[in-house]
Amino acid sequence: MRDERGDFLAKAREALAGAESEFANRRYNNAANRAYYACFFAAIVALLDAGIRPHGDRWAHDFVAAQFAGVLIRRRKLYPTELHDILYDNMRARHAADYQSASLTEKETKRAIQCATRFIAAIEMQARGK
Amino acid sequence: MSDTPLARKKAIIHKELGQIRQLIKKQYPDAVIRVDEGPEASARSLWMDVFTDLVNGEDLHNLVRERGIELLVEKQFLLTVHALPLAYLPAPRARRANGTRVTRERRATYRAKPARRKEAASS
Numbered sequence: 001m002r003d004e005r006g007d008f009l010a011k012a013r014e015a016l017a018g019a020e021s022e023f024a025n026r027r028y029n030n031a032a033n034r035a036y037y038a039c040f041f042a043a044i045v046a047l048l049d050a051g052i053r054p055h056g057d058r059w060a061h062d063f064v065a066a067q068f069a070g071v072l073i074r075r076r077k078l079y080p081t082e083l084h085d086i087l088y089d090n091m092r093a094r095h096a097a098d099y100q101s102a103s104l105t106e107k108e109t110k111r112a113i114q115c116a117t118r119f120i121a122a123i124e125m126q127a128r129g130k
Numbered sequence: 131m132s133d134t135p136l137a138r139k140k141a142i143i144h145k146e147l148g149q150i151r152q153l154i155k156k157q158y159p160d161a162v163i164r165v166d167e168g169p170e171a172s173a174r175s176l177w178m179d180v181f182t183d184l185v186n187g188e189d190l191h192n193l194v195r196e197r198g199i200e201l202l203v204e205k206q207f208l209l210t211v212h213a214l215p216l217a218y219l220p221a222p223r224a225r226r227a228n229g230t231r232v233t234r235e236r237r238a239t240y241r242a243k244p245a246r247r248k249e250a251a252s253s
Binding site: 074091092099101 | 168169170172173174175177191195198199202203204206207208210211212214215218
């Protein structure tokens, strides 16, 4: 049987490793992109753990952000409020990296990766505590 | 109001968009704000580009982050706000934001009109 949760957790870890590797090679836009996706995949893991699934087949970015912030943090209080700031800020950094001509700085990217690391750790810790 | 997806989305969060605009304008009166669907259009998301002369957009992001998250939680609507330098403003808006250039262009047009009439009369 397909382990969707395990697949997304593996993707989250891979994206974070990718972000760190790209950062080490000073490719900051790539690194910020992967740092956001690390959070996005980890947020999907958290939603699956809480029994929340998308309406169709796909996990849309707006759906994941809204459900994570609204249901898991505000309503069920499963995670600290800091995590919705991280998801929101890393999404904005990813938009800037992917669609704007100006490149992200080393400092901005470093913070995005540090935040993504905390984000994944919080999701894994919550899953272990269940 | 036209019934485009963008217009429909703006209507859903009309009040909130106005409040966020006000919040930004209060702090940055010269900011030029543009709301559109962004390159990753979806049914429940909008982009807000804020063009300012800020060197670092972090203060602006701190100013609007909480409102953006409120919108996400209460209306399940994702509004991402991007601070951009004024130099990134698309050309027609950049001209409008810089009043002196528009004025000079208009004067040139007024002066040209009588001359064109004379030319037309002589030919």
